[in-house]
Amino acid sequence: MSRIKSLFSGASVTGAALVALASPAFADAIAGGGEKQATNWTAIGMFAVFIVFTLGITYWAAKRTRSAAQFYTAGGGITGFQNGLAIAGDYMSAASFLGISGLVYTSGFDGLIYSVGWLVGWPIVTFLIAEPLRNLGKFTFADVASFRFQQTPIRVMAACGTLVTVAFYLIAQMVGAGSLIKLLFGLDYTYAVIIVGVLMIVYVTFGGMVATTWVQIIKACLLLAGATFMAFMVLAKFGFSPEALFAKATEVHPKKLAIMQPGSLISSPLSAISLGLALMFGTAGLPHILMRFFTVSDAKAARKSVFYATGFIGYFYILTFIIGFGAIVLVSTDPAYLDAGLLAKGKTAIEAIRGTSNMAAIDLAGAVGGDIFLGFISAVAFATILAVVSGLTLAGASAISHDLYATVFKNGKANEQDEIRVSKIATIVLGVVAVVLGIVFEKQNVAFMVGLAFSIAASCNFPVLLMSMMWRGMTTRGAVYGGFFGLTSALVGVIFSPAVWEVTLGHAKGSAAFQISNPALFSMTIAFFGIWLFSKLDRSARAKADMAGFDAQYVRSQTGIGASGASAH
Amino acid sequence: MAATALDIEKNPKFQELVATRKTLGWTLSAAMLAIYFGFILLVAFNKDLGNLLGIPLAAGSVTTVGIVVGLFVIVSAFVLTGIYVLRANARYDELTRQIVEESK
Numbered sequence A: 001m002s003r004i005k006s007l008f009s010g011a012s013v014t015g016a017a018l019v020a021l022a023s024p025a026f027a028d029a030i031a032g033g034g035e036k037q038a039t040n041w042t043a044i045g046m047f048a049v050f051i052v053f054t055l056g057i058t059y060w061a062a063k064r065t066r067s068a069a070q071f072y073t074a075g076g077g078i079t080g081f082q083n084g085l086a087i088a089g090d091y092m093s094a095a096s097f098l099g100i101s102g103l104v105y106t107s108g109f110d111g112l113i114y115s116v117g118w119l120v121g122w123p124i125v126t127f128l129i130a131e132p133l134r135n136l137g138k139f140t141f142a143d144v145a146s147f148r149f150q151q152t153p154i155r156v157m158a159a160c161g162t163l164v165t166v167a168f169y170l171i172a173q174m175v176g177a178g179s180l181i182k183l184l185f186g187l188d189y190t191y192a193v194i195i196v197g198v199l200m201i202v203y204v205t206f207g208g209m210v211a212t213t214w215v216q217i218i219k220a221c222l223l224l225a226g227a228t229f230m231a232f233m234v235l236a237k238f239g240f241s242p243e244a245l246f247a248k249a250t251e252v253h254p255k256k257l258a259i260m261q262p263g264s265l266i267s268s269p270l271s272a273i274s275l276g277l278a279l280m281f282g283t284a285g286l287p288h289i290l291m292r293f294f295t296v297s298d299a300k301a302a303r304k305s306v307f308y309a310t311g312f313i314g315y316f317y318i319l320t321f322i323i324g325f326g327a328i329v330l331v332s333t334d335p336a337y338l339d340a341g342l343l344a345k346g347k348t349a350i351e352a353i354r355g356t357s358n359m360a361a362i363d364l365a366g367a368v369g370g371d372i373f374l375g376f377i378s379a380v381a382f383a384t385i386l387a388v389v390s391g392l393t394l395a396g397a398s399a400i401s402h403d404l405y406a407t408v409f410k411n412g413k414a415n416e417q418d419e420i421r422v423s424k425i426a427t428i429v430l431g432v433v434a435v436v437l438g439i440v441f442e443k444q445n446v447a448f449m450v451g452l453a454f455s456i457a458a459s460c461n462f463p464v465l466l467m468s469m470m471w472r473g474m475t476t477r478g479a480v481y482g483g484f485f486g487l488t489s490a491l492v493g494v495i496f497s498p499a500v501w502e503v504t505l506g507h508a509k510g511s512a513a514f515q516i517s518n519p520a521l522f523s524m525t526i527a528f529f530g531i532w533l534f535s536k537l538d539r540s541a542r543a544k545a546d547m548a549g550f551d552a553q554y555v556r557s558q559t560g561i562g563a564s565g566a567s568a569h
Numbered sequence B: 001m002a003a004t005a006l007d008i009e010k011n012p013k014f015q016e017l018v019a020t021r022k023t024l025g026w027t028l029s030a031a032m033l034a035i036y037f038g039f040i041l042l043v044a045f046n047k048d049l050g051n052l053l054g055i056p057l058a059a060g061s062v063t064t065v066g067i068v069v070g071l072f073v074i075v076s077a078f079v080l081t082g083i084y085v086l087r088a089n090a091r092y093d094e095l096t097r098q099i100v101e102e103s104k
Helices: A002-008 A041-064 A068-076 A080-091 A094-107 A109-119 A121-136 A141-145 A151-185 A189-236 A242-252 A256-260 A269-283 A287-295 A299-330 A340-344 A357-409 A416-440 A448-470 A476-495 A498-504 A520-537 A541-548 A550-559 B005-010 B012-044 B065-102
Strands: none
Touching: A041 A151, A041 A189, A041 A357, A068 A189, A068 A287, A068 A357, A068 A416, A080 A189, A080 A287, A080 A299, A080 A357, A094 A109, A094 A151, A094 A299, A094 A357, A109 A121, A109 A269, A109 A299, A109 B012, A109 B065, A121 A141, A121 A269, A121 A287, A121 A299, A121 A448, A121 A550, A121 B012, A121 B065, A141 A151, A141 A287, A141 A357, A141 A448, A151 A189, A151 A287, A151 A357, A151 A416, A151 A448, A151 A476, A189 A242, A189 A299, A189 A357, A189 A416, A242 A256, A242 A299, A269 A448, A269 A520, A269 B012, A287 A299, A287 A357, A287 A448, A299 A357, A299 B065, A357 A416, A448 A476, A448 A498, A448 A520, A476 A498, A476 A520, A476 A541, A541 A550, A550 B005, A550 B012, A550 B065, B005 B012, B012 B065
């Protein structure tokens, strides 16, 4: 079990043990690591171009963002292909780029296990969620989850699920952004976090979903193009033979042939399955991802967009695998990228990479494309963070303005302009809170937060959403109890997990109540069981109304009759 | 007058749409779950299986069975999604169009 304990620890110490680097959360939140680098003007220049360009788009988007539909969902006017790119842009974080290629660099095959985990949720989204979601919803997933139920309790529960998920994901991204930018651009941590916060507030408040979508599309194109070029250059050096690349890598890597087979990443089946569930169904419950399905005109476009997204994301993870192996061959063999001090202390060339294994992909960019390309990839990594945090903030702001303000507080009678104003204020507040928390958590180990966000999405948002669409017998009471039980048990499970209880809170090793890396297996079971039990026990008049509403909901979810279409432009 | 939800539910085309889509969706979901958790269990029990995933593809090659299995999982996610989309484009959209038409 001891190896599993470190699965979620993601220690932020430079040169941390390989097992700690192998943490899934590490793969999504580059925690700490690395001294401030010399100011990199090429990278800053490229990034400035990106900012000017995206601000131009925001200005253009702001002029067309007048209605609530425009603000929340770009008026449903995004095509399936564009949305596929935007979903990929929303999902492929800087950390999955740098973190997974870094993991492949240090451990080889084990990196592939993670790539797979981040991908397999998408087919499930296509088969079970995308189309009924689009047919039933308007702006947020709570529209769907509350469709036939009593509005206030479900909206409050869904908003809690959304805000908690968004908050943890956002903090992890902000801390990751600060550390990464310090490392890549040589900017001060605090400035880096403030720049990210300000830009994200500007994109979302002025440009709403239109600007956010285009930032995500541009970022996805840049990231895919950059990663393709790197993988191409690596393979070109080996006559486009992966076998030749692997042969050279196993020759220079200190673990030799062991990098071609499973290492120490997974040793307990129970923990592995629980983590797999969180990754798979968490994807299907992330509010910022679900929201993207309302930006297309109909269910057909929603279905197509996940297909494209699955293709882009799968392709990208294959690239990161090649990039990781390329870095083994081209980076770990070049003293220019290694820390002589660490080498002198007897570290292997793989361990001695300057600025931790997160730099593997960045250094490889320099090795295959020179300083200009290194600057480009650094700028892309920054752009990537911006695209992800913008999507998160928009989802959080929508939960506040659309679910809490307009539906709960104003009883569904809010003036549209007031609702937009509230969402803009909520964006600014969320942005400021994210910056403050990003600074507060600078020295903290936040690596567990992404895992926590996925657990909560899988244990609260996903069960309620799925059951509301599929099960006639669900009632308001069942949904609320099941959802809150799922949310609470995921939170409790993470707090008393080794990663938080022992690593973050500093209690004795082995003292954590739950010796499992991720609670999803249990918290999802509790959520589904809670929904079932409290719905079955519910004999109220409301329960009858909830069930009676199923037919109308079902027909609409299957056929789209009565669904909100693309609004006028 | 527009058909009510209950009328539409009685439409044989609606029943066909729902039944076939449900079967396909859940079958493909089950396939994805089986492939992914099969992969995870193979990894978790790799040592007990005599390092199955570490076996070279061919004598003298460094590429292992594990690499191919991992790539297979990634490609299968895309292919399964593709199967669903193709079936849906070919059949479900047309059925849906007819149901919508008949319920006006």
